[in-house]
Amino acid sequence: MGKQITWAAALLLCAACGGAEDETFEENVATSEAALSKRDASDLVKWVASWWGIHNAVVIAGVANHEVPGLNQCNPNFCIGPSTWECPGGIVIGGGDGSCAQGGVGIFQLDRGTYWDTINSYQWNEGIDIRFTQGNTEGGIMHILNDLRVCAQTPFPSNSPDWVVVDWLNSAVPGSANYEVFLTCMASHYNGCGPSCSAHWSVRQQYHQGVQDLLNAYGWGYWYGDCGSGYQTIGGIRQKWLSLGGCDSFLGAPVSNEEGTPDGWGRYNHFAGGSIYWTEWLGAHEVHGAIRDHWAWLGWEQSWYGYPISDEYAYDGTPWGMPGWVAESEFEHGWLSFAFLDGSIHEWSK
Numbered sequence: 001m002g003k004q005i006t007w008a009a010a011l012l013l014c015a016a017c018g019g020a021e022d023e024t025f026e027e028n029v030a031t032s033e034a035a036l037s038k039r040d041a042s043d044l045v046k047w048v049a050s051w052w053g054i055h056n057a058v059v060i061a062g063v064a065n066h067e068v069p070g071l072n073q074c075n076p077n078f079c080i081g082p083s084t085w086e087c088p089g090g091i092v093i094g095g096g097d098g099s100c101a102q103g104g105v106g107i108f109q110l111d112r113g114t115y116w117d118t119i120n121s122y123q124w125n126e127g128i129d130i131r132f133t134q135g136n137t138e139g140g141i142m143h144i145l146n147d148l149r150v151c152a153q154t155p156f157p158s159n160s161p162d163w164v165v166v167d168w169l170n171s172a173v174p175g176s177a178n179y180e181v182f183l184t185c186m187a188s189h190y191n192g193c194g195p196s197c198s199a200h201w202s203v204r205q206q207y208h209q210g211v212q213d214l215l216n217a218y219g220w221g222y223w224y225g226d227c228g229s230g231y232q233t234i235g236g237i238r239q240k241w242l243s244l245g246g247c248d249s250f251l252g253a254p255v256s257n258e259e260g261t262p263d264g265w266g267r268y269n270h271f272a273g274g275s276i277y278w279t280e281w282l283g284a285h286e287v288h289g290a291i292r293d294h295w296a297w298l299g300w301e302q303s304w305y306g307y308p309i310s311d312e313y314a315y316d317g318t319p320w321g322m323p324g325w326v327a328e329s330e331f332e333h334g335w336l337s338f339a340f341l342d343g344s345i346h347e348w349s350k
Contacts, residue, residue: 036086041071041107041133042214046223048137052145052162055246056170058223059182062211063190064140067109068092069210073133081105081115084131091131106130108140144190145169151185171243174211178243183207227253234258237269237276240284250274251286261301277307282332286311290338291329294345306332322346 036044042061049057061071068075073091079100080090093115094103104111105118110130112118122128126142128135145165149158156164172178187203188194197203215223226232227247231254247253252272261268266279274288285308287295301307310330317326323341335348 036071036073036133038070038072039218041073042218042222044133045071045137048134049141052141053166054141054169055224055248056173056242058174058214059169059172059179059211060137060141060144061214063144063186063207064107064137064210065214066207066210067104068107069213071107071133073107073136079103082119082131086132106136106139107133108136108143110136110139110143144186147189148182148185151181151189153181153184170245173239173242174215176239176243229253229255231255231269232257233269235267236278236284237267240276240278240286241269241271244286250288251276263302266301266307277301279307282307282309285309285329287329288312289327290343290345291327291336294336294338295329295331305334305336317346 041064045061045064046057049055049060054060064071068078074087074089075092076089078092078094081093081100083090091106092109093100093105094109094111102114103109105115108130110118110122112121119130122130122135122139126139128138130136130139145162148154148165148169149156149160154165154168156168168178169182172182183204184195186207187197187200191203191207193200193203220234220238224238224242224246233241233254235258237258241249241251241254244251250273254269254271256270258267258269260266261277266277268275268277274286274292276284276286278284287308289312291312295303295305295308298305308329308331312327312329314325314327316324317328317337317339318324322337323339323344325341326337326339326346328335328337334350337346337348338344339346
C-alpha cells in the first residue's frame with residue numbers, strides 16, 4: 001500500500017470481529033463524531049480494493065468521495081442512522097429520497113430500499129456489515145463491478161466474472177479513454193442518470209471531481225506508488241504502465257525517470273522488466289525481454305525499425321518458418337520475433 005494503515009484504520013478492520021452494536025436510530029442531522037480521517041478512509045479503500053486485485057483504487061474512492069465528500073462514514077451533514085462503535089453518533093444515511101429513513105447507507109450510499117432494508121440485505125446476502133467503512137467499501141466495490149457489467153459502454157458481457165471486470169477497471173486510469181467510459185457508467189448506473197438524462201454530463205463531472213479531489217489531496221504516488229524505487233512516471237507512459245498492472249506487472253518498478261529520446265520525437269521510461277516508449281502519434285507501447293534487448297542492440301528507436309507500435313503478443317510461428325510459438329513486437333518499419341523453442345530472434349521488414 002505504500003504506508004502502514006493508521007491505528008484508526010487498523011481498528012476498523014475488526015469492525016465485524018464481534019461485540020454488541022447499539023442499533024438505536026434518531027432521524028435527524030445531529031452531529032456525529034468521525035472515527036476515520038479522509039486519509040484513513042483512503043488507506044482503507046486502497047487496502048480493501050487490493051483484496052479484489054484492484055490497483056486503480058482512486059476511481060473506487062472517487063465514487064464514495066462524490067457520494068459523501070470527505071469519505072466520512074459519520075458525516076454530520078447527512079441524516080444520521082444507527083450508531084456503532086465507529087460512529088457513536090450514528091452512521092451516514094442519505095436524505096435524497098425525501099426522508100432520513102430512506103436513501104443510501106454510508107460513504108458509498110448503498111441503497112436497497114429503506115436504510116434497514118439495505119443493511120439487512122448486505123448482511124444476509126453478502127455477509128458484510130455496511131454500517132462500518134470497511135464493509136461499506138466492500139459493498140461499494142460489488143456495486144461498481146455490477147454496474148460496469150451491465151453498462152452498455154463496457155466491452156465485456158454482463159455475465160463476466162469479477163476478474164474480467166477488474167482487469168478492465170484497472171485500465172480505467174484517470175486521463176485514459178476507459179476512464180471516460182467509467183464515468184459514463186457511474187453516471188448511468190450508480191447514479192441512475194443515463195446519456196439521455198438531461199443532467200448526465202453534470203453527474204459525470206461530479207464523479208470526475210470526486211476522483212480529482214483525491215488525486216489533488218494525496219498525489220499520484222500515494223494512489224499508485226512508485227514501488228519504492230524513487231523514480232517517477234508521468235503522462236501517457238504512466239497510464240500505460242498502470243494499465244498493465246503497475247508495480248505488480250511484468251514490468252515491475254521504474255528504474256529511470258521519464259526521459260526524452262535522443263531523436264527528440266518521443267519519451268521513454270525504463271522498468272525492471274522492460275521499457276515503455278511513447279510518441280504523440282503512436283501512443284505508448286511496452287517492449288521487453290529478448291525482443292527489447294535485440295532492438296536496443298540495433299539502436300533503439302534510431303534503428304531502421306523505429307518506435308514500437310504494439311505491445312508484445314504471441315502466436316504460432318510455424319506457418320512462417322519459425323520453430324513453434326513466438327513472441328513478437330511490431331515496430332514502425334518491421335517486426336521482431338522471439339522463438340521460445342530455441343531462443344532465436346527473427347527480423348522482418350514491412
